[in-house]
Structures are given as structure tokens and as C-alpha cells.
Amino acid sequence: MKTIPAFISATVDQFRYAPLVIQIAVIFTAVAVSMTAIAYISILLNRYRSHRREKKLAALHPLIDELLTEHILMNEELYTDEPVEATVPVGVFDKPIFEKKWARQVLIQRLMQYRDNVQGAMGDQLRSLYIQLGLDKDSLKKLKSSRWDHKIQALGELTNMDIPIADVIILPLTNSRNRELRATARHAYIKLSKNEPFKFFDVATEPLLLWDQVELFRIISTTDRISIPNFAQWITYSSNKSIIAFCLKLVEHYQQLSAVPAVVKLLDTRDHYLRANAINCLGKLRIESVEDKLMSMYDSQPHHCRTEILKAFGRISSGKQVDFLRQEFLHSSDFEIRKHAAKSLINNQWAASSLIQELVDTATRENKLILKHCMNPLIKF
Amino acid sequence: MxxxxxxxxxxxxxxxxxxxxxxxNYQLDHVVNGKEAIQKLEETNYGYDLIITDIMMPYANGFEILSRVKSRKEGKPIAVIIVSNAGNEDMILEGFKLGADxxxxxxxxxxxxxIRVKRLLMQYQ
Incomplete structure (x- = not known):
């Protein structure tokens, strides 16, 4: 009967003297089998960990809910929007389980869930509880961790609980090279800094990606009592183009007419994407006084700036550019230009109704189609 | 009750x-999505005095429930309160257009x- 060492030695010999193709196939098979085994083991381990976590949570959540219900939700003094001087029930949370780090984290998450759903005196009470249990210290500790996911988690917790963070800690994070951390820090900064929520624009060197802009815009437009600065300062002085583009959108959203001179100056920028954004902003603000400048620069502009100028004439709708729009519609060789000229002509209909009728009557089949398309109020572009 | x-x-x-x-002393029933809500309403023959609904939910959203409840021609009218964190103007207007109270x-x-629940229940009594 062969012993195990003899079996191994025979197998190694067989492998050593096997043809190269067989050796490669054996190695591939061994690697594939071990990778599959590792994958299965890690899946099993993860499932086991999450099962244990679920079990712990299933035991801890009812306890936290019971304490919060009994001492906060059922306290009728807290049913108001006014601040009240109710005692924070810190003592009832003085249990051995809450000395454990994981349990404190679960408590923080639960308090956040409750704060997401209630405000007023009850929301304030939840915040006081968070502070008096020292959970803010746990969050601040995480904020100083070297792991970016811990920092994001901490920022979420501190924002939810409305705990101010020192500029020296949060401002560098708004410029982090990690995209997710950067976005979360910027959101937190806007939510937490009531006086200068846009101060991070001064230090932002990393770009504001389009998705970040959408998220920031949502936060800015839904955060109560936010102080709105004059965005002209960044439009004029920022070296970060994405910040300027975002400020142009904010100028338009807040109809900030005091920023118009800065936007007009931007028409001379060498960056044609920013120039197009500035034209778009002026058009949406319906600044009639820039029409002559837009008209004079039209011929020297790239295609997308030209379409923005045409759109701006439509939005401003002063009636002064009707002849120019007619000329572009009839004589341009570019379909997009003709389409936008037609749309802007229709937007100037109050001043050009007879001209539009004449164009409809005399236009070629294609032009007539474009005009009809633009006249349909359900079609927007 | x-x-x-x-x-x-x-x-x-x-x-x-x-x-x-x-x-x-209100009797509260809770369902977690639009589909369950529709089932519950049909099972009870719309036997509720008030519905409190979120907007963003799986299967059928709050607007679908709202329009189903408010477009009923028979049976007693049911008050509906929308409670949502989606607070943009369009959504609020859409809710009121569909008949939210x-x-x-x-x-x-x-x-x-x-207070709002009490007021609505009194109005619909």
C-alpha cells in the first residue's frame, strides 16, 4: 500500500515528465479549481457574517425602538415645532450592550432613521440624545479615519444630526481625489454651513462632475434657510471651469440679475463651452440688452455657441432679431441651425406672425415640416 | 373607531x-408597497376612513393608489394624505391634481x- 508521501512524489514525477501541453492544462485546472473554491468560501463567509449581523440586529433593533418609543415618541411634550425643555432620556440607554462599538453604530443608524422621519422638538430630542450619549465623538473619530468609506459614513451621520464640522477638517475633504468622498463632503458642507455654504467653491480644484452638479443642485434647492451669495464672484475669479458652469446654472435658477455683468464678461472667454453656458444663462434670464453683442459675435462662433445664440433670441423674444432668424432659417446650410432659427422665430411669434404665415405659405416641403414641428407645443427641444 | x-x-x-x-384610538393597518395596498383595499372593500401614503414605493406608487381611491364612483369617500420626502413642486402639484387632501x-x-389627521377625519365624517 502506497503512503501519502509516495503518492505525492509519484504525482509530482508524473507532472514533471508530462508533455508541456498537459502541464499547462494541469496548472490552469488547478488555478481554476482553487479560484472557484476561494470564491465559494468568501461567499459563504460573507453570508455567515451577514446572517450573524442580521441576528444581532434583530435582537437590538426592538430594544432601541422600545426605548425610543417609550421615552421620546410617547412624550407628548415633543409633538410641537417649538423647542421644549424636556429631559433627554440618557440614563435609559446606559446599558452594557451600548458600550460595544457595533451596537453604538446600530444606535446611530437607528437615530438617523428616526430623524429622517420626524422633526421639530422630537427631532431635536433625538439630536440631543445623540450628543449626550457621546455618539458624535464616534462619528468624529470615523471622520479622522484613514478609510474613505468611514469618512463618508461619518459625514452622513454628522449631517443628519446637524453637528457642525470645523472648516479645517471638512474643507480639505471637499477637494479629495476620491470622487465619492468629495461629493459627500461638498453636500455636507452646504447642509452644515448656514452662513457660507458655498465657501468650498473657493478651494475647489477638482472638477464638479455633471452628476455631482445634479446632486448639489438638489441639495441647494431643497435645503431650508440657505444663504445665497452673489455667484458673480466665482464666475469672475474661479479658475475651475466646472464651478463657473455650475454657478451659471445657479444664477439662472435664482434669477440673480446682479450677476449679469459677470456673465456678460464671460462672453469674451476663450473657452467656447463656457461661452455657450454663458449665452444659455443670459437667454434664460431674458437679458434683452445683450442681444446686440450676441448678434455681433454670431459669425465668429463655433456651431454650439451659434445654436445657443439662436435659442437665446427665442427666449428673450424681443422681436428685434426676427429678420436675422428668418435669414438663418432660409439660408443656413446646417439643419440644426435652421431648426433652432425656426423655433426662435416661433417664440417671437407676437412680433412675426405675418412673417411666419408667409414662410409657411411659401416654404419648401422640408422647411414647412420644420416650422410645423416647431409650432407643436408638445414638442420641446 | x-x-x-x-x-x-x-x-x-x-x-x-x-x-x-x-x-x-385609531385602528392602523400597515402595508409596505402599492401592490399590497391595492389588495388590502379590495379585500376590505375600501373600508378605510383615511389613507396615509408615501409616493415612491415598489410595484405601484402613491399616485396610482391616490388616483384609484379618488376615481371611485361608489362607496364612501376616503381622505388621502401624502407623506413623502420627495418635496419638489411638481410632485406636490401632481398629488393635489389627483385629489390628495x-x-x-x-x-x-x-x-x-x-392635527391634520384629526381635521381630515372630521371633514369626511
Missing amino acids: HKILVIEDDEVMPKIFQRILHKE DFLKKPVIPGELL
């Missing part, structure tokens, strides 16, 4: 409703919720 149907996929919010509304943005002030 007034019967209230809470349609909410959040884990914590129904618990909060339960506690806020407990002292008025009230709109509360999350986070809610408990006392305010209680």
Missing part, C-alpha cells in the same frame, strides 16, 4: 405613525400630523 391605512416602505415611519396616532413633507412634526 376610525380606520387608517398606512402605505409606507420605510421600516421606522409606520412605528412613528402608530405611536403618534395611538392615543386617538393634504401633503406632508418628511420629516414630519408629530403634532402637525396628528
Whole structure:
């Protein structure tokens, strides 16, 4: 009967003297089998960990809910929007389980869930509880961790609980090279800094990606009592183009007419994407006084700036550019230009109704189609 | 006793409703999505006095429930309160166009919720 060492030695010999193709196939098979085994083991381990976590949570959540219900939700003094001087029930949370780090984290998450759903005196009470249990210290500790996911988690917790963070800690994070951390820090900064929520624009060197802009815009437009600065300062002085583009959108959203001179100056920028954004902003603000400048620069502009100028004439709708729009519609060789000229002509209909009728009557089949398309109020572009 | 149907996929919010509304002796039923809500309403033949619904939910959203409840021609009218954290103007207007009686943005002030519920139930009595 062969012993195990003899079996191994025979197998190694067989492998050593096997043809190269067989050796490669054996190695591939061994690697594939071990990778599959590792994958299965890690899946099993993860499932086991999450099962244990679920079990712990299933035991801890009812306890936290019971304490919060009994001492906060059922306290009728807290049913108001006014601040009240109710005692924070810190003592009832003085249990051995809450000395454990994981349990404190679960408590923080639960308090956040409750704060997401209630405000007023009850929301304030939840915040006081968070502070008096020292959970803010746990969050601040995480904020100083070297792991970016811990920092994001901490920022979420501190924002939810409305705990101010020192500029020296949060401002560098708004410029982090990690995209997710950067976005979360910027959101937190806007939510937490009531006086200068846009101060991070001064230090932002990393770009504001389009998705970040959408998220920031949502936060800015839904955060109560936010102080709105004059965005002209960044439009004029920022070296970060994405910040300027975002400020142009904010100028338009807040109809900030005091920023118009800065936007007009931007028409001379060498960056044609920013120039197009500035034209778009002026058009949406319906600044009639820039029409002559837009008209004079039209011929020297790239295609997308030209379409923005045409759109701006439509939005401003002063009636002064009707002849120019007619000329572009009839004589341009570019379909997009003709389409936008037609749309802007229709937007100037109050001043050009007879001209539009004449164009409809005399236009070629294609032009007539474009005009009809633009006249349909359900079609927007 | 007034019967209230809470349609909410959040884990914590129904618990909060339960506690806020407990002292008025309302009977609260809770479902977690639009599909269950429709089933519950059909099972009980729309036997509720008030519906508190979220907007963003799986299967059928709050607007679908609202339009189904408000477009009924028979049976007693049911008051509907939308409670949502989606507080943009379009959504609020859409809710009111479909016949919502009230709109509360999350986070809610408990006392305010209680008063609005009481007021609506009195109106529909």
C-alpha cells in the first residue's frame, strides 16, 4: 500500500515528465479549481457574517425602538415645532450592550432613521440624545479615519444630526481625489454651513462632475434657510471651469440679475463651452440688452455657441432679431441651425406672425415640416 | 373607531405613525408597497376612513393608489394624505391634481400630523 508521501512524489514525477501541453492544462485546472473554491468560501463567509449581523440586529433593533418609543415618541411634550425643555432620556440607554462599538453604530443608524422621519422638538430630542450619549465623538473619530468609506459614513451621520464640522477638517475633504468622498463632503458642507455654504467653491480644484452638479443642485434647492451669495464672484475669479458652469446654472435658477455683468464678461472667454453656458444663462434670464453683442459675435462662433445664440433670441423674444432668424432659417446650410432659427422665430411669434404665415405659405416641403414641428407645443427641444 | 391605512416602505415611519396616532384610538393597518395596498383595499372593500401614503414605493406608487381611491364612483369617500420626502413642486402639484387632501413633507412634526389627521377625519365624517 502506497503512503501519502509516495503518492505525492509519484504525482509530482508524473507532472514533471508530462508533455508541456498537459502541464499547462494541469496548472490552469488547478488555478481554476482553487479560484472557484476561494470564491465559494468568501461567499459563504460573507453570508455567515451577514446572517450573524442580521441576528444581532434583530435582537437590538426592538430594544432601541422600545426605548425610543417609550421615552421620546410617547412624550407628548415633543409633538410641537417649538423647542421644549424636556429631559433627554440618557440614563435609559446606559446599558452594557451600548458600550460595544457595533451596537453604538446600530444606535446611530437607528437615530438617523428616526430623524429622517420626524422633526421639530422630537427631532431635536433625538439630536440631543445623540450628543449626550457621546455618539458624535464616534462619528468624529470615523471622520479622522484613514478609510474613505468611514469618512463618508461619518459625514452622513454628522449631517443628519446637524453637528457642525470645523472648516479645517471638512474643507480639505471637499477637494479629495476620491470622487465619492468629495461629493459627500461638498453636500455636507452646504447642509452644515448656514452662513457660507458655498465657501468650498473657493478651494475647489477638482472638477464638479455633471452628476455631482445634479446632486448639489438638489441639495441647494431643497435645503431650508440657505444663504445665497452673489455667484458673480466665482464666475469672475474661479479658475475651475466646472464651478463657473455650475454657478451659471445657479444664477439662472435664482434669477440673480446682479450677476449679469459677470456673465456678460464671460462672453469674451476663450473657452467656447463656457461661452455657450454663458449665452444659455443670459437667454434664460431674458437679458434683452445683450442681444446686440450676441448678434455681433454670431459669425465668429463655433456651431454650439451659434445654436445657443439662436435659442437665446427665442427666449428673450424681443422681436428685434426676427429678420436675422428668418435669414438663418432660409439660408443656413446646417439643419440644426435652421431648426433652432425656426423655433426662435416661433417664440417671437407676437412680433412675426405675418412673417411666419408667409414662410409657411411659401416654404419648401422640408422647411414647412420644420416650422410645423416647431409650432407643436408638445414638442420641446 | 376610525380606520387608517398606512402605505409606507420605510421600516421606522409606520412605528412613528402608530405611536403618534395611538392615543386617538385609531385602528392602523400597515402595508409596505402599492401592490399590497391595492389588495388590502379590495379585500376590505375600501373600508378605510383615511389613507396615509408615501409616493415612491415598489410595484405601484402613491399616485396610482391616490388616483384609484379618488376615481371611485361608489362607496364612501376616503381622505388621502401624502407623506413623502420627495418635496419638489411638481410632485406636490401632481398629488393635489389627483385629489390628495393634504401633503406632508418628511420629516414630519408629530403634532402637525396628528392635527391634520384629526381635521381630515372630521371633514369626511
